[in-house]
Amino acid sequence: MKPEDFDYLSKMLRDRSGLVLTKDKAYLLESRLMPVARKRGYKGLEDLVTQLRNRDETLANDVTEAMTTNESFFFRDVKPFDQFRQIVLPNLLKARATRKNFRIWCAAASSGQEPYTLAMILKEEAARLNGWRHDILGTDLSKEILSKAQRGIYSQFEVQRGLPIQMLVKYFKKADDMWEIDPAVRSMVQYKPWNLLQDLKPLGSFDVVFCRNVLIYFDQPTKTKVLNSIADLLADDGVLYLGGAETVLGISDRFKPIPGQRGVYAVQKPGYSGPSLGAAAG
Known part of the structure; x- marks a missing residue:
């Protein structure tokens, strides 16, 4: 992933959800956002970021949800x-x-x-x-x-x-x-x-x-x-x-x-x- 694409995604996610991503967490962007990119028919994250820069609000919501969905379980920590x-x-x-x-x-x-x-x-x-x-x-x-x-x-x-x-x-x-x-x-x-x-x-x-x-x-x-x-x-x-x-x-x-x-x-x-x-x- 290009450094400028990482910077764009991390800033967008921080502004929209509060999520802070450091560069050592770039793998999370790859693993969670590639399914979003494929669903849209994009070749990779570069195309996805290009579309985000065009202010695609629906895509921005999909990206934010993909990155902020966390696991949960019953009686967690009891x-x-x-x-x-x-x-x-x-x-x-x-x-x-x-x-x-x-x-x-x-x-x-x-x-x-x-x-x-x-x-x-x-x-x-x-x-x-x-x-x-x-x-x-x-x-x-x-x-x-x-x-x-x-x-x-x-x-x-x-x-x-x-x-x-x-x-x-x-x-x-x-x-x-x-x-x-x-x-x-x-x-x-x-x-x-x-x-x-x-x-x-x-x-x-x-x-x-x-x-x-x-x-x-x-x-x-x-x-x-x-x-x-x-x-x-x-x-x-x-x-x-x-x-x-x-x-x-x-x-x-x-x-x-x-x-x-x-x-x-x-x-x-x-x-x-x-x-x-x-x-x-x-």
Whole structure:
């Protein structure tokens, strides 16, 4: 790939999605964008870049989606979901006892495993949630991957990655060589295409936000912008989940780590000490 083509693609992707690509990641452009080029009938990436320079917006969207579609799996890393079920959810039930509703946002929903994991957890807690309204919103930059999430159909490989066998049996049914999630669970999640670099306010307010394994792809100014935008949407006692390799330290002063809870952050607001989540999850 020509250096000027790499520079053009990396700048375009950074501007459109926040994705930062260094030159040692040029192989990712080759592997992910060649299928896009072939689909268009181009000989290679040089032709693809030429068309992009002609301001082909449809192609630009296809290229951005191809580069930002990341893998996901059920109950990824396990502990955050145990922590949500054992500590955050009981805290929400206590704090929202009067209004009996709460909202959760999965900010990088990908193919749906994370929001459906949360939906299954809430299903398991149905007795405690009787009379409550709870909304789960899953967003992603890629419309194609969200379409897969909305269908809720997964391969044997996908359901074997992290999904406990009892959950598979209880909430999925076999459909030929695939597994389809229970329609009742699927209906608990609303999906919407959204770019984290856009204005987030139209999404509304939230009590819990999962934005895991997303910030690692951004440069520091973009991380700061996204974190501050999320803070604007979170309730005063709201909780933010980040990936294990991510942190707010040195990036945003709008959040603070919750003691004893790795990867879980409280909104930093004047005069408010944050939710009482100090107990360790089992």
